[in-house]
Amino acid sequence: MTVxxxxxxxxxxxxxYGLIIATAILVAWWLAIKxxxxxxxxxxxxxxxxLLIPLxxxxxxxxxxxxxxxxxxxSQNPVQxxxxxxxxxxxxxxxxxxxxxxxxxxRIQKINLLSLLDLIAPxxxxxxxxxxxxxxxxxxxxGLPTNLPWGVYIDLQNRPAQYILEKHxxxxxxxxxxxxxxxxxxxxxxxPKFKKRGQLFGLYLISYGAIRFVxxxxxxxxxxxxxxxxxYLFSAVxxxxxxxxxxxxxxxxxx
Numbered sequence: 001m002t003v004x005x006x007x008x009x010x011x012x013x014x015x016x017y018g019l020i021i022a023t024a025i026l027v028a029w030w031l032a033i034k035x036x037x038x039x040x041x042x043x044x045x046x047x048x049x050x051l052l053i054p055l056x057x058x059x060x061x062x063x064x065x066x067x068x069x070x071x072x073x074x075s076q077n078p079v080q081x082x083x084x085x086x087x088x089x090x091x092x093x094x095x096x097x098x099x100x101x102x103x104x105x106x107r108i109q110k111i112n113l114l115s116l117l118d119l120i121a122p123x124x125x126x127x128x129x130x131x132x133x134x135x136x137x138x139x140x141x142x143g144l145p146t147n148l149p150w151g152v153y154i155d156l157q158n159r160p161a162q163y164i165l166e167k168h169x170x171x172x173x174x175x176x177x178x179x180x181x182x183x184x185x186x187x188x189x190x191x192p193k194f195k196k197r198g199q200l201f202g203l204y205l206i207s208y209g210a211i212r213f214v215x216x217x218x219x220x221x222x223x224x225x226x227x228x229x230x231x232y233l234f235s236a237v238x239x240x241x242x243x244x245x246x247x248x249x250x251x252x253x254x255x
Contacts, residue, residue, distance in 0.1 A: 017134040018084070024130035025055060028123035035122070038191060039115040039253055050108050054101025058094045059084070065093025069223035069230075088140070090223075091128065091212070092234045098124070114197035115253060121204035122187040128208070129180030135173035143170030143218030150174075160220060170218045176211060183207040196249035205242025209235040 029051070036043050066088040067074045067081050074081045102120065106113040135141035139158040145151075151168030159166065187207070191200050213235040216222065223230040 016137045020134040020137065021089075021131060024127040027130060028120070028127035031123045031126060032119055035119060035188070035191070039119045041111055041115060041119060045109045045111060048109070050105050053104050054098045057097035057101035057104075059089065059097070061097025061100075062089030062091065062094030065090025065223075068093075089131075092231070095124075112197060114201065114249075114251070117201035118191075118194075118197060118199070118253075121201045122184045122191070124204060125180045125184035125187065125208065129177045129184065132173040132177040132180070136171070141173045141219070141221060143172035143175075143215075144220055146170045163220070172215050172218045175218065176215045179211045179215070180208075183211065195252050197251045197253055198245045198249040202242040202244075202246030202249065205238045205245065207242075209238030209242060212238075 029046070033043060033046055036046055063081070063084065069090055070088070098120075099117070102116050103113055105111070106116050132141070136152070139154050142152060142154055145163050145166035146168055148168075148170075150171060152171040152174075153167055154169050156164070159169075163169075187200060187203060190203070194200055194203075212231055216229050216231045216235065219229070219231070
């Protein structure tokens with residue numbers, strides 16, 4: 001069954017991918033607002049247009065990563081590089097853009113950066129999980145062919161050339177979605193137990209690195225150099241960085 005990519009209301013066409021991304025952002029922001037007290041961050045510092053900075057840089061970073069990944073296509077079709085409604089945001093580029101954006105926010109709003117990153121850690125996982133629904137809508141980011149009952153049907157035009165005769169594929173977007181939701185809930189639950197700045201964001205980096213490492217084993221459309229999936233490298237870097245951040249955390253949240 002093919003899922004419509006847009007909703008038509010009169011002359012207005014609403015792209016579902018954009019609607020899902022907007023929903024992910026709003027839910028993530030709402031969760032951060034609700035949890036700000038844990039990190040002694042005044043709510044009004046999060047109710048500001050300054051938060052558009054990590055949003056814009058996250059989208060820009062994610063798109064640049066995606067374009068670099070699919071450079072053979074975009075070098076021949078440069079106009080398509082700005083077609084965000086068609087999908088295509090690389091999570092590792094988006095994450096780097098978001099961290100840079102929150103660094104700028106922390107400087108402007110005079111908030112401790114590690115406290116801010118601890119605050120947004122569960123929100124990031126929640127937003128990433130919701131965003132994966134957009135991959136399903138656009139029929140992108142799926143995995144290897146499968147005969148399992150939960151295999152998802154992929155339209156002919158969206159199948160890789162080497163699997164053109166296959167019909168059902170691993171729904172890796174849903175695998176990651178549920179893992180993101182589970183680990184977001186775990187981070188929310190354990191957050192009060194960690195009293196040092198940077199520990200929860202360290203756990204986020206470890207969690208997402210592990211999630212992506214597992215899911216990547218099923219993926220067939222990600223950036224590769226030769227036969228090596230670059231996501232394995234970024235996942236490993238994420239886990240190592242998370243471990244170092246967690247173990248070296250010193251400053252208590254209350255100081």
